[in-house]
Amino acid sequence: MPEKPLCRLVVLISGSGSNLQAFIDAVAGGSLPAEIAAVVSNKADAYGLERARKADIATEVIDHKQFDSRERFDAALVDTIEPYQPDLIILAGFMRILTPVFVSQYRGRLLNIHPSLLPKYPGLHTHQRALDAGDTEHGVTVHFVTEELDGGPAIIQTRVPVLPNDDADVLAARVLEQEHKIYPLVALWFAEGRLTLEDNGVVLDSVVVQPEGFQYESA
Numbered sequence: 001m002p003e004k005p006l007c008r009l010v011v012l013i014s015g016s017g018s019n020l021q022a023f024i025d026a027v028a029g030g031s032l033p034a035e036i037a038a039v040v041s042n043k044a045d046a047y048g049l050e051r052a053r054k055a056d057i058a059t060e061v062i063d064h065k066q067f068d069s070r071e072r073f074d075a076a077l078v079d080t081i082e083p084y085q086p087d088l089i090i091l092a093g094f095m096r097i098l099t100p101v102f103v104s105q106y107r108g109r110l111l112n113i114h115p116s117l118l119p120k121y122p123g124l125h126t127h128q129r130a131l132d133a134g135d136t137e138h139g140v141t142v143h144f145v146t147e148e149l150d151g152g153p154a155i156i157q158t159r160v161p162v163l164p165n166d167d168a169d170v171l172a173a174r175v176l177e178q179e180h181k182i183y184p185l186v187a188l189w190f191a192e193g194r195l196t197l198e199d200n201g202v203v204l205d206s207v208v209v210q211p212e213g214f215q216y217e218s219a
Contacts, residue, residue, distance in 0.1 A: 009034050015048060073096070128168040
C-alpha cells in the first residue's frame with residue numbers, strides 16, 4: 001500500500017516567525033509528519049523569511065502596500081498560495097485581516113493562534129490588557145479562522161499564571177513558550193485526520209470540542 005502523502009502546509013507571516021520556527025523544528029524532529037511547502041510574508045524584511053531560507057523552504061513576498069484594497073491583496077495571496085497545493089494554512093503572526101472570500105475558500109483548513117484565552121481580548125495588546133484587568137491567569141488559543149476577527153471556533157487553549165511582578169513582556173514570553181508547544185500539536189491532529197471543522201463545531205477524535213477548546217495542561 002502506498003504511503004499517505006505528507007500534509008502540506010503553507011505558513012503566512014509578517015514578522016520574526018518564532019511560531020514558524022516551532023513548525024520547522026517539529027517537522028525536522030519528526031514529531032510533525034508534514035511538509036512546509038512555502039512561507040509567505042506581506043513584508044520583505046520579515047525575519048521569518050530568513051528562518052525559512054535556512055530550512056530550504058520556498059518563500060514568497062506579497063507587499064500589501066502595492067494593492068489598493070484588501071480584496072485585491074487577498075486575490076494575489078490566493079494566486080500565490082494555490083500552486084503549493086496546501087492541505088492546511090497556518091497564520092503565524094500574519095498581521096492582516098483577511099477578507100470573507102479568502103476565509104471561505106480555505107474554511108476548515110485555516111488556523112490562527114491568538115495570545116489570549118479567547119473570547120477574552122481579541123485584537124492587539126492582549127498581555128497588557130490582561131494585566132490591566134487584574135487577571136490571575138492568561139494564555140493562548142488556537143482556533144479555526146472565520147470571518148469574525150479572532151472569533152473562529154477554538155481548538156485548544158493553554159493557561160499560564162499571571163505573577164505579581166509581571167509586565168507585558170514577561171507575560172508575553174511565558175505565553176509564547178506555550179504557543180510553540182500547542183500550535184504544532186494542532187497541526188499534527190489535522191495531519192493525522194483527527195481534527196475537522198464541522199457545522200456543529202470543532203471535532204477532535206470524533207468528539208465535538210467544548211466551546212473554549214481542548215484544555216491543554218502544560219508540563
